[in-house]
Amino acid sequence: MRAVVIRSFGGPEVLDVLDLPVPSPGTGQIRIKVAAATVNPVDIQTRTGALTAAGLLPPQDMIGIGWDVAGTIDAVGPGVTGFAPGDRVIGLSDRLALPLKAQAEYVVLDVDAVAPVPDGLDLVAAATLPLNVLTAAQALDLTELSASQTVLVTGAAGGVGGYVVELAARQGARVVAVAGEKDEQLVRDLGAEFFVPRTVPIGPAVRDLIPGGVDAAVDTASIGIEALDAVRGGGTFVAVLGGKAPLPLRGITVRNVWIRADGARLATLASAGLRTRVADVLPLEQVAEAHRRLEKGGLRGRLVLVP
Numbered sequence: 001m002r003a004v005v006i007r008s009f010g011g012p013e014v015l016d017v018l019d020l021p022v023p024s025p026g027t028g029q030i031r032i033k034v035a036a037a038t039v040n041p042v043d044i045q046t047r048t049g050a051l052t053a054a055g056l057l058p059p060q061d062m063i064g065i066g067w068d069v070a071g072t073i074d075a076v077g078p079g080v081t082g083f084a085p086g087d088r089v090i091g092l093s094d095r096l097a098l099p100l101k102a103q104a105e106y107v108v109l110d111v112d113a114v115a116p117v118p119d120g121l122d123l124v125a126a127a128t129l130p131l132n133v134l135t136a137a138q139a140l141d142l143t144e145l146s147a148s149q150t151v152l153v154t155g156a157a158g159g160v161g162g163y164v165v166e167l168a169a170r171q172g173a174r175v176v177a178v179a180g181e182k183d184e185q186l187v188r189d190l191g192a193e194f195f196v197p198r199t200v201p202i203g204p205a206v207r208d209l210i211p212g213g214v215d216a217a218v219d220t221a222s223i224g225i226e227a228l229d230a231v232r233g234g235g236t237f238v239a240v241l242g243g244k245a246p247l248p249l250r251g252i253t254v255r256n257v258w259i260r261a262d263g264a265r266l267a268t269l270a271s272a273g274l275r276t277r278v279a280d281v282l283p284l285e286q287v288a289e290a291h292r293r294l295e296k297g298g299l300r301g302r303l304v305l306v307p
Contacts, residue, residue: 203229
């Protein structure tokens, strides 16, 4: 089978598409014939060596690439119940130090990392859900928001930020979205009540809208201390990117969300009718081009690789 791996750190040129043996599922695992796998910022951090430099990924001879996957089960290991060959599924490969991950023709995942794809949802669109929507949901959990409370979302037009806006609004929270001016209508359509352009000082702008500051913030854009200034004393701040959490000034509880696979939660979210956004679809062999486009920025939605 073909699979995307790296054997050294560097630019997109270090990405290799190799012919490798098809993996076999072990106890409690399933094998997925991949229909679609997305490209995410964490793939770039893996490729450049940033995760290894941060102590999150030990050096090894070959590192697999890719977190999100959608496809069809083609084999199940011993002890698997609830899934069978032929089922359409999505899943999350959340372990960093693996020689094979989701950007491949086949991938093996633990059964509790996968969820069924609802009828009517295209597999390419479905592949954009797992990493982003689970990160958004788990970040919101950390805010402990109740209905009618206020939450600031930075990077609100991005993959994770958009789902934070959508999920928070569905929970009854009042959302203040920070994004580029051209994305105001998008984030309002997702459920934001208030909008702040990312080009203005965030703390004062948010406090003009919400006197005293918001109850919580989810910082998907890694703005840090400037976003913290918009949170009321004693509120909650959730950083999405590791190492980007500011100091807990004014008694604010500061937390980092560390994404984990959760098939049961993913099943619920996948069935919730959330908006999916596909920026473009490329063949697996064009993974380097996908990395270049993602690094260039300006995308709205995920780049999806198809074997």
